[in-house]
Amino acid sequence: MYRHLHHVNNRANxxxxxxxxxxxxxxDPTYDHAVxxxxxxxxxxxxxxxxxxxxxxxPEALYEILVQRCGLGPGSRVLEIGAGTGQATRGLLAxxxxxxxxxxxxxxxxxxxxxxxxxxxxxxNDMIETxxxxxxxxxxxxxxxAFHWVxxxxxxxxxxxxxxxxxxxxxxxTVFGDRTRPxxxxxxxDRLYERTFPHAPRDPLTGPLxxxxxxxxxxxxxxxxxxxxxxLRWVNRLTPDGARRLFGSFPNVNELDPARRAVxxxxxxxxxxxxxxxxxxxxxxxxxxxxxxxxR
Ligand SMILES: C[S@@+](CC[C@H](N)C(=O)[O-])C[C@H]1O[C@@H](n2cnc3c(N)ncnc32)[C@H](O)[C@@H]1O
Numbered sequence: 001m002y003r004h005l006h007h008v009n010n011r012a013n014x015x016x017x018x019x020x021x022x023x024x025x026x027x028d029p030t031y032d033h034a035v036x037x038x039x040x041x042x043x044x045x046x047x048x049x050x051x052x053x054x055x056x057x058x059p060e061a062l063y064e065i066l067v068q069r070c071g072l073g074p075g076s077r078v079l080e081i082g083a084g085t086g087q088a089t090r091g092l093l094a095x096x097x098x099x100x101x102x103x104x105x106x107x108x109x110x111x112x113x114x115x116x117x118x119x120x121x122x123x124x125n126d127m128i129e130t131x132x133x134x135x136x137x138x139x140x141x142x143x144x145x146a147f148h149w150v151x152x153x154x155x156x157x158x159x160x161x162x163x164x165x166x167x168x169x170x171x172x173x174t175v176f177g178d179r180t181r182p183x184x185x186x187x188x189x190d191r192l193y194e195r196t197f198p199h200a201p202r203d204p205l206t207g208p209l210x211x212x213x214x215x216x217x218x219x220x221x222x223x224x225x226x227x228x229x230x231x232l233r234w235v236n237r238l239t240p241d242g243a244r245r246l247f248g249s250f251p252n253v254n255e256l257d258p259a260r261r262a263v264x265x266x267x268x269x270x271x272x273x274x275x276x277x278x279x280x281x282x283x284x285x286x287x288x289x290x291x292x293x294x295x296r
Contacts, residue, residue: 036149040251044084045105047254052085052111054249055174058144059234059285062172063091069289070140070168072097079138079162081128081155082146085111092142093120100124100138102131129154133162142170148207152217160223163292169224171288173208176246178233178282185279188271196264197252208286218288227290238279240269 044051066072074096083089083101085108092099098120103109109125124131129151141159143150159169177186208214211229219226238246244265247253253261272279 036151037251040149040255043251043254044249045107047249048085048105048107048111050245051108051249052115054245055084055087055145056236056246058088058091058172058174059232060091061232061234062230062285062287063095065230065287065289066092066140066142066170067095070170072140076139077137079133079141079159081141081143081159082149083112083123083144084108084146086116088142088144089116089121093118097140098122102126102128128158133158135161136164138163138167140168140170143172145173147171148173153220156218156221156223160292160294165292167292169218169227169288169290169292171214171218171227172285174283174285175208176236176281176283178284180284181233181282183279183282185271185275185281188274189268192264192267192271196256196260196267200252209284211286214288218290219293222294223292224290225293227288230287230289232285232287234283234285236281236283238272238281239277240272243272243279244269 047054063072070076072078072092072095076095076097078092078097078099080089080092080099080101083099083103084105086101089099089101089112093116100122101109101112102124103112104125104127106125109123113121113123126132127150141163163169177189215226215229218224236246247268248261248265253264256264
């Protein structure tokens, strides 16, 4: 089922600058989820076709935690935030849940509905801050590598209302590259990124590992309990083509002009070739789990 509820401006190609909240802790340069870049937040839409095969699935251990702790399973109702092309949706559905997936990208949402479909999935083409949500209806609100694009101060009270009393908020990200497990490939990749982006920090997604910042953010306003955190360490298998697709799915690479983007991604693929054609790239998926504490 696919509901196109709102027309969403596709700003993927336009730079509208940074809007939204001011950084809460300007002294902390790693606190990078405090400002949402509107141009980037819908940038995945511009390469919706490629996104489908760019990002790997999440580890099975993550879904096991959701089953054991949050009751994910047949009969459970999940509200998914920022589903993209379904990297996490598939795992949730595979456990027997029904999923309402909120995704603002028109083409991403269309892919999601077409690729997965079925009675257990409803796709809502909207942002979580504005999507109409029924009250007291979900057991779990889940968001995979997407909550840094969400205005949490708007979304959290809405999610608390949409969840049943005692319902769970499960928010997670995969951070590609695990700084606790350095590899020659990652060292070479760092040097490449320093050349391509001499003025930018290397890791656009280290923000999820700012654990106390995220625990503060997710419990702000008292809607949810201060989250428990799990870090799942795993290894992503990269081929030259897979690495090109993965690194080509991040906003910083997609903001390069086409020629520089191609040079950069060719160089990424060459690094995998030089490493023997397959790289086992350590990753960490960080999961924040909290429960509804207040409803309005
Ligand atoms: C990095 S992608 C993650 C997609 C998918 N969940 C995954 O795990 O690969 C982030 C997604 O969040 C969506 N998104 C951005 N802002 C959003 C918002 N305010 N509400 C819901 N989704 C949003 C984007 O359109 C995009 O599909």
